[in-house]
Amino acid sequence: MLAEFPGKVRLVFKDFPLSFHAGAMPAALAARCAAEYGHYWEYHDLLFVAQPAFARSDLVLYGHRLALPPDAFAACFDGGRYRAAVQRDVQEGRAAGVTGTPTFFINGLRLTGIQPFDTFRDAVRDALEDAGRKRP
Amino acid sequence: MIESTTRGADRQHRRARRTLTSVVIAVCLWETGALAQTVPPFTIDPAMARGSATAPVTIVEFSDYQ
Numbered sequence: 001m002l003a004e005f006p007g008k009v010r011l012v013f014k015d016f017p018l019s020f021h022a023g024a025m026p027a028a029l030a031a032r033c034a035a036e037y038g039h040y041w042e043y044h045d046l047l048f049v050a051q052p053a054f055a056r057s058d059l060v061l062y063g064h065r066l067a068l069p070p071d072a073f074a075a076c077f078d079g080g081r082y083r084a085a086v087q088r089d090v091q092e093g094r095a096a097g098v099t100g101t102p103t104f105f106i107n108g109l110r111l112t113g114i115q116p117f118d119t120f121r122d123a124v125r126d127a128l129e130d131a132g133r134k135r136p
Numbered sequence: 137m138i139e140s141t142t143r144g145a146d147r148q149h150r151r152a153r154r155t156l157t158s159v160v161i162a163v164c165l166w167e168t169g170a171l172a173q174t175v176p177p178f179t180i181d182p183a184m185a186r187g188s189a190t191a192p193v194t195i196v197e198f199s200d201y202q
Binding site for chain 1: 186201
């Protein structure tokens with residue numbers, strides 16, 4: 001999507017670990033810890049490829065693949081450094097009506113669940129048109 | 137008698153016009169998406185964002201990596 005609309009789309013990821021996905025919170029914490037080393041998106045991509053392998057040993061392994069300092073990285077997510085930040089994302093999601101994942105908001109328009117790429121393309125085009133209309 | 141009938145008809149006419157105006161406005165708002173859900177602004181962690189911060193369209197994804 002970023003490639004299709006260069007300079008016109010920003011993608012933001014927010015955590016919404018579901019309670020029945022036991023590994024979701026540790027994965028979210030680990031990804032934020034990877035962000036400390038500038039590797040959030042690489043770690044994010046590894047998690048999606050590796051899902052649902054989110055045991056502690058898996059998370060450590062993914063960090064190793066990105067050459068993250070093992071002890072510091074493990075201490076970060078073991079200690080729950082970013083738990084409050086993850087929970088803030090959850091609260092924001094709930095306030096916006098999120099009940100499941102994935103849920104997307106395209107300039108405020110909610111799309112729930114996995115959608116075909118064309119659906120996103122159309123929604124982005126509509127949003128760009130709206131943004132163009134509202135421009136003074 | 138005639139005056140009260142006329143006033144009654146005027147009132148009905150004004151009411152109908154107000155209703156029609158409301159419907160037209162509602163349709164226009166629907167078309168522009170203003171009646172679509174409004175969501176509170178989301179906080180953005182720059183480390184968890186890709187693309188230009190000034191991009192006109194923002195896609196926010198809530199997910200749990202599964």
